[in-house]
Amino acid sequence: MLYVLRLLVTAISLAVACPTFAQLGLPTNTTPSEESAAEAESAVKDPLERSTPRGAFTGYISAIADEDYIKAAEYLDLSNLPPNQRATTGAALAQALRIMLDAGGSVEPTAVMSDEITGKGEDGLAPTMEQIGTISHAGKTLPLLLEQTQAEPFVIWRISSQTLNLLPKKIEDIELTINHLLPSVLVERNWNGVPIGHWIAMVLLALSAYLISRLATSSLLFLARKIISRKYPSYPAGLVKAFSAPTRLYGAVLLFVAAAEKLEISIVVRQYFSELVVIMASLALLLLIWQLVDVVAGVAEKKMVSRARFGALSAVLFFRRSVKFILVAIAIIATLDMAGFDVTTGLAALGIGGLAVALGAQKTVENLVGSLTLIFDQPVRVGDFCKVGDTVGTVEQIGMRSTRIRTLDRTLVVIPNGDFSAQKIENYAHRDKFLLRAVLGFRYETTPDQLQYLLREIRNIFRENPRVDPDPARVRFIGYGSSSLNVELFAYILANDYNEFLELQERINLNIADAVNASGTGFAFPSQTLYMAKDTGLSEDKSRAAEEQVKQWREQGEL
Numbered sequence: 001m002l003y004v005l006r007l008l009v010t011a012i013s014l015a016v017a018c019p020t021f022a023q024l025g026l027p028t029n030t031t032p033s034e035e036s037a038a039e040a041e042s043a044v045k046d047p048l049e050r051s052t053p054r055g056a057f058t059g060y061i062s063a064i065a066d067e068d069y070i071k072a073a074e075y076l077d078l079s080n081l082p083p084n085q086r087a088t089t090g091a092a093l094a095q096a097l098r099i100m101l102d103a104g105g106s107v108e109p110t111a112v113m114s115d116e117i118t119g120k121g122e123d124g125l126a127p128t129m130e131q132i133g134t135i136s137h138a139g140k141t142l143p144l145l146l147e148q149t150q151a152e153p154f155v156i157w158r159i160s161s162q163t164l165n166l167l168p169k170k171i172e173d174i175e176l177t178i179n180h181l182l183p184s185v186l187v188e189r190n191w192n193g194v195p196i197g198h199w200i201a202m203v204l205l206a207l208s209a210y211l212i213s214r215l216a217t218s219s220l221l222f223l224a225r226k227i228i229s230r231k232y233p234s235y236p237a238g239l240v241k242a243f244s245a246p247t248r249l250y251g252a253v254l255l256f257v258a259a260a261e262k263l264e265i266s267i268v269v270r271q272y273f274s275e276l277v278v279i280m281a282s283l284a285l286l287l288l289i290w291q292l293v294d295v296v297a298g299v300a301e302k303k304m305v306s307r308a309r310f311g312a313l314s315a316v317l318f319f320r321r322s323v324k325f326i327l328v329a330i331a332i333i334a335t336l337d338m339a340g341f342d343v344t345t346g347l348a349a350l351g352i353g354g355l356a357v358a359l360g361a362q363k364t365v366e367n368l369v370g371s372l373t374l375i376f377d378q379p380v381r382v383g384d385f386c387k388v389g390d391t392v393g394t395v396e397q398i399g400m401r402s403t404r405i406r407t408l409d410r411t412l413v414v415i416p417n418g419d420f421s422a423q424k425i426e427n428y429a430h431r432d433k434f435l436l437r438a439v440l441g442f443r444y445e446t447t448p449d450q451l452q453y454l455l456r457e458i459r460n461i462f463r464e465n466p467r468v469d470p471d472p473a474r475v476r477f478i479g480y481g482s483s484s485l486n487v488e489l490f491a492y493i494l495a496n497d498y499n500e501f502l503e504l505q506e507r508i509n510l511n512i513a514d515a516v517n518a519s520g521t522g523f524a525f526p527s528q529t530l531y532m533a534k535d536t537g538l539s540e541d542k543s544r545a546a547e548e549q550v551k552q553w554r555e556q557g558e559l
Helices: 002-024 032-043 053-065 069-075 083-104 161-165 177-181 184-188 196-231 239-262 267-306 310-338 343-352 354-360 362-377 417-422 448-464 498-519 540-555
Strands: 105-107 129-137 140-151 154-159 385-388 391-398 402-407 412-416 425-427 434-442 468-480 485-493
Touching: 053 069, 053 083, 053 129, 053 140, 053 154, 053 267, 069 083, 083 105, 083 129, 083 161, 083 267, 105 267, 140 161, 177 196, 184 196, 196 239, 196 267, 239 267, 267 310, 310 362, 310 391, 362 391, 362 402, 362 412, 362 417, 391 412, 402 417, 412 417, 434 498, 448 468, 448 485, 448 498, 485 498
Parallel strands: none
Antiparallel strands: 105 129, 129 140, 140 154, 385 391, 385 425, 391 402, 402 412, 434 485, 468 485
């Protein structure tokens, strides 16, 4: 658990820090001499890879697996021995330490050991000391310590002389429990420096641990479900089920590790399987969080639906997906780190390329910001009937990248959230009233008394209907049209939804039709009146008088 959390903190800090310093090129406080020293230190590397606690112990395990105890002695701190005894005594100590680790050693998984030059520095020991496990013997528990020492020209980690000094003098009589249980043929034949039976036993242990854990957790969770359902009848149905698979997996891991130590299986085999152990334990934790997210989100969704808070429902869906995305990212980072990849360097490289990625993913970021705007500002919610740009329909889903709208034609329109939030949004679902507005045209033959009668009757229709909001509810003669006398209707209808509004509007329209019929007039149709008359032609007298007048103006020189 701590290992996964450490990876998460590392990832977040690097993602924030690396892009800033890498892209802006901010100056650092290192001097040229410090940079030269750092370059020189990085150029000279320990050929045995003892610069970190993980490298030192992994190298020791690799050496004893090859049964090269002279090389294994290079990973021990023999500084308290005379130089002329280190070669022979060192090899004997390396072999003795292996026997003690096989018989009673409990060591951190390789993936959890510090891979930093400075070590973890979190165990309360001196900065140059690191505890990576314990050794149990004769009722006593000895610390397995690594110590950082100077071995020109390197600063290296080795198994501390304090641990070596505590080893018992006589270890020839120690026999491993697993060797008593195995046939001699599986003990005598080795693979990778370890009896074949130890490898077979680990595989069988893994299967047995899972089966036992499955049986035990199924029984316990069945009882837990019965007890909880009696005491808390309304508890979330999937809560106990959410613990089922993770508990089964984590229980199998604990049984597997405990049984391997109890049977005294070789430390080489145990360390080889340690990475798998960490992966399974981390997977159990991530799986538990994953399923709890579903349970919590499911409870929240039901509450939001029952309270008709559909905007909050969109937020629940969004954050559930976000948490799952983070969990997948953590799993990938953890797996890469345990597989031996330099995750820190990889995240730093991502930070350096952050600007380029940001530019390339500009639309993606825009859509993400748009989705946050839709969730928190809530111009629309899931289930709302709205108009976005030229699209009219019901919002079905608000996702991280896009929003889906089901149109009246039952087609599905997907709009990127960046575009969605930038468009004019008209939400019909949150109308408190429905507008009834119309202009009625009556025939020009309608008398003033008939028009007065109609205005009074239509006003009474509005006044007597409790679903018509009286403020305002007006009926006015507004003017003369090209072919009609125009009367405007303007009122708000108090309806729960659009269908109910149409029903109320229909009833009002039928009542108005009855009033028009009772008045003796009728609705006007677009029409024109054509007046026919006989043409009398041009006046000859007036034409002759005009011609004489013009002739006179010419004679007088006025034209």
